Amino acid sequence: MKKRIKTSKPRRAAKGQNRGATTPKPMSKPSKPDTIHHVAIPVPNVAQAVEWYTSRFKCRVEYLDDTWALLAFANTRLALVLPQEHPSHFAVSRPDANKFGDLVAHRDGLNSVYITDDFGNAIEVMEEP
């Protein structure tokens, strides 16, 4: 006679487990997160700011002129902008950026709109290339 093989019982959570510490917050979204395209900070002189940042941090100058610069870091970009042209802000890429407001077209084909959160922070919502 064949020995009956014991099968393992279904695992049941022991009392006291599942304390909720790792349960996702209700507001979390399961889908792929949005990308932060850049962070922008105001500087009075773009060239001086580029020198300041590139001499201290490892980053690549992706664009530079008298009015703004874009420094590429490993995962996102730092924009150095003149305060009279742009507010301090960060930019989120969205395929449905137009739902956030009327997009402004730029020469390279990237469109975006500035919005403000309920707390006074500026956000640029950019159409994904």
Place this chain on the structure above:
Amino acid sequence: MKKRIKTSKPRRAAKGQNRGATTPKPMSKPSKPDTIHHVAIPVPNVAQAVEWYTSRFKCRVEYLDDTWALLAFANTRLALVLPQEHPSHFAVSRPDANKFGDLVAHRDGLNSVYITDDFGNAIEVMEEP
């Protein structure tokens, strides 16, 4: 912010030279760029701000309490902080963060130091985990 990266010619480029505009600027660094760990913006009420951001953008609540929250985007994080606790800033991860100043241990176990650029912007330099 104007997006002229791909279409603009380099400033002062000699006629006919560097037509692709891909020549690295002298200040560019060839080594692997640093990572921007997070961007932090001030909000008067953290829970309300989490609700505002998670209802509009795809991001995951990585941490949340009464005094701050961390929202994970695809490539970096957005920190929502109380203005009386932290300035608006962005954080750069560096293995040699201690060279930027005396590191302070934070409740999340990471050590960092706040510095200010020559133009009044706050930067948190964080020791890489």
